[in-house]
């Protein structure tokens with residue numbers, strides 16, 4: 211059974227993986243070092259597990275491992291328990307999804323949370339389901355939101371002090387973003403915090419729902435008219451937690467609709483990072499990366515806590531690489547801006563950041579206002595870079611305390627984008643925009659970057675033909691791991707960027723690799739299965755990589771036994 215202590219210590223304990231992010235701070239660093247720069251050539255697949263069936267789309271799941279059992283999710287809200295030593299299936303669960311689910315960006319799921327004897331995950335019809343870890347039978351099930359209004363859940367939940375905490379998806383349908391806390395053992399609601407200014411938060415005490423303060427200022431302060439009621443800012447990637455400050459960090463997505471001329475103002479708290487006190491469900495601070503977002507820069511990206519030394523002092527920082535193309539370092543205690551810099555090769559929509567970290571807009575690259583156009587329907591088209599799928603999208607970066615560097619999966623692309631008229635209709639797409647994504651280089655779109663958060667320096671880079679869409683992991687063995695849509699699991703030297711290993715998994719990798727230790731041996735696992743937003747929304751880029759095949763396999767690797775001995779001596 212998984213305890214709060216197991217989860218709080220996940221970063222340091224190598225024999226299990228019991229949190230999304232391999233530690234609640236989500237640094238995705240493991241101190242394991244048996245597989246290292248010298249031994250990596252010798253690793254071998256030890257088993258592969260098929261997710262079966264023809265129902266395969268993007269496999270974005272991060273595996274979890276506890277007591278020799280691996281738990282993974284697959285597209286269409288499925289969960290498997292697998293013997294981590296042999297790859298044999300222990301049980302399988304399939305949520306029966308209604309026909310009307312409305313995920314914007316593929317049928318995906320990023321993983322489970324483990325607590326006590328439960329395996330907890332979110333479904334595409336916006337429910338949380340808790341399964342018995344030994345049998346896969348449902349213990350509790352909770353409707354979080356109405357899928358008919360465009361809500362879904364794709365995030366992996368996290369557990370803080372017995373609470374299961376998750377976000378929602380649906381920013382393309384005019385939902386209201388929220389962060390939710392439930393009792394992990396029973397599924398009873400504890401609090402809910404809306405992420406759009408003006409909405410009331412709630413708290414449940416002894417089963418009674420009580421008001422818990424409005425998010426931000428009065429309704430309409432940073433939104434015009436009634437638009438805040440369907441303001442988006444979905445919390446679709448889930449959150450991270452820092453025990454040191456006791457704060458939960460959630461990114462928030464695009465304001466709805468995309469057409470920014472309909473909603474003058476900063477549109478709090480869309481495209482922001484929020485720090486929330488998990489005990490009270492109140493917002494402690496906010497930092498908005500793209501106020502009045504007009505490009506779907508949807509700043510949902512993970513905020514990773516880390517400490518660094520400067521002038522003899524420890525800085526309690528947190529970093530995030532935003533879809534808008536800027537990398538931000540914040541003070542995680544109060545959200546103050548420390549520094550920020552572009553991490554992609556070129557940005558066209560902002561000249562830079564001011565001293566508070568607010569973008570200095572180049573207004574000509576904001577898509578035009580349809581109501582000022584000749585036909586009153588379609589506004590002037592602009593070319594903007596990065597494209598709306600972002601300098602970085604959902605795929606998590608990693609931090610190595612050994613090098614002090616962040617390893618960021620990023621993409622170089624631009625878009626034609628224009629606004630259209632639109633109005634809210636329950637359960638219908640609410641964009642008010644059209645777009646086409648284009649690549650900007652002949653030979654690559656994806657770039658894995660090693661970035662120094664103290665200077666903004668790009669220490670090394672690896673260019674990849676297809677867009678990078680998988681998570682990253684770092685290890686004490688001096689390795690940086692990720693996968694590409696071409697199907698390769700890859701490992702790089704964390705200091706030089708030299709690719710020291712690659713293995714063809716048979717379909718594109720959009721999952722997040724993990725590593726753990728079992729009976730004295732180090733294992734590495736990753737899901738393979740191409741999908742996610744790129745094939746659906748990638749425009750000309752999607753055409754360029756049409757040849758990539760879908761799949762659904764969990765791959766697991768380790769060293770032959772004798773090398774483990776050599777590594778130890």
Ligand SMILES: O=C(O)c1cc(C(=O)O)c2c(n1)C(=O)C(=O)c1cc(C(=O)O)[nH]c1-2
Pocket residue numbers: 270314315316318363364365378379380381382444445446463464508598599603604741742743744
């Ligand atoms: O605003 C939202 O609610 C929302 C949700 C999701 C999601 O749940 O996966 C994505 C996006 N937006 C989005 O803008 C996006 O580019 C995206 C890519 C992906 C993916 O998994 O490949 N999901 C999402």
Ligand SMILES: [Ca+2]
Pocket residue numbers: 381382463464506508
């Ligand atoms: Ca979105």
